[in-house]
Amino acid sequence: AMVKAMDESLGITVPVALHLDHGTYEGAKACVAAGFTSIMFDGSHYDIDENVAKTTELVALAHDHGLSIEAEVGSIGGEEDGVIGMGEVADPAECAKIAALGIDFLAAGIGNIHGKYPANWQGLNFEALDKIHNATDNIPLVLHGGTGIPADMIRKAISLGVSKINVNTECQLSFADATRKYIEAGKDLQGKGFDPRKLLAPGAEAIKATVREKIELFGSANKA
Ligand code: 13P
Numbered sequence: 001a002m003v004k005a006m007d008e009s010l011g012i013t014v015p016v017a018l019h020l021d022h023g024t025y026e027g028a029k030a031c032v033a034a035g036f037t038s039i040m041f042d043g044s045h046y047d048i049d050e051n052v053a054k055t056t057e058l059v060a061l062a063h064d065h066g067l068s069i070e071a072e073v074g075s076i077g078g079e080e081d082g083v084i085g086m087g088e089v090a091d092p093a094e095c096a097k098i099a100a101l102g103i104d105f106l107a108a109g110i111g112n113i114h115g116k117y118p119a120n121w122q123g124l125n126f127e128a129l130d131k132i133h134n135a136t137d138n139i140p141l142v143l144h145g146g147t148g149i150p151a152d153m154i155r156k157a158i159s160l161g162v163s164k165i166n167v168n169t170e171c172q173l174s175f176a177d178a179t180r181k182y183i184e185a186g187k188d189l190q191g192k193g194f195d196p197r198k199l200l201a202p203g204a205e206a207i208k209a210t211v212r213e214k215i216e217l218f219g220s221a222n223k224a
Pocket of ligand 1: 146147166
């Protein structure tokens with residue numbers, strides 16, 4: 001997909017995007033103005049006509065500024081106030097409509113949810129993914145809720161058109177585990193171990209290790 005690279009003055013040597021995740025209509029516009037390099041407009045909670053209308057407008061705006069834009073069909077569930085929504089399975093015909101608007105990537109619900117998966121999770125719906133892939137002219141598909149999806153399901157999803165995978169909770173859990181270990185070992189009480197630059201370093205390193213694992217699993221190593 002088209003990815004506008006971050007400013008070279010930041011010393012970044014690989015192409016990375018500053019991407020808005022699950023943006024509202026107003027939020028997406030604000031991020032274009034603020035200099036983001038990529039946006040997501042999540043119109044999945046609107047009816048399809050309104051999702052089409054708002055996505056159309058934001059595609060023009062984003063591309064005018066050289067930004068890539070992700071849209072969504074079929075909302076991704078997840079835990080909210082202790083209730084776990086199972087997530088919708090997107091309708092391939094609706095996916096085709098949104099994909100045809102010139103977006104750069106499409107997030108489509110296929111039984112994936114944000115956060116940890118419940119013990120009784122049915123897994124990804126590959127039949128739905130296959131239908132969506134066939135209906136959307138090879139548009140790069142986005143898999144949200146990457147935390148806790150087994151490696152074999154990830155590989156199969158990639159083989160069926162998934163080219164961007166969102167992982168958040170797993171990074172947060174890695175950070176929390178490493179930080180807890182540091183404090184439980186009493187390291188914040190030794191010397192200047194309480195300095196946030198020391199106290200938060202193991203957590204930051206743990207996030208990096210998780211990201212490295214994902215880069216390998218997703219087949220992205222050495223492709224930048
Ligand atoms: P997880 O927190 O479940 O990994 O989901 C991340 C995500 O999809 C963000 O949009």
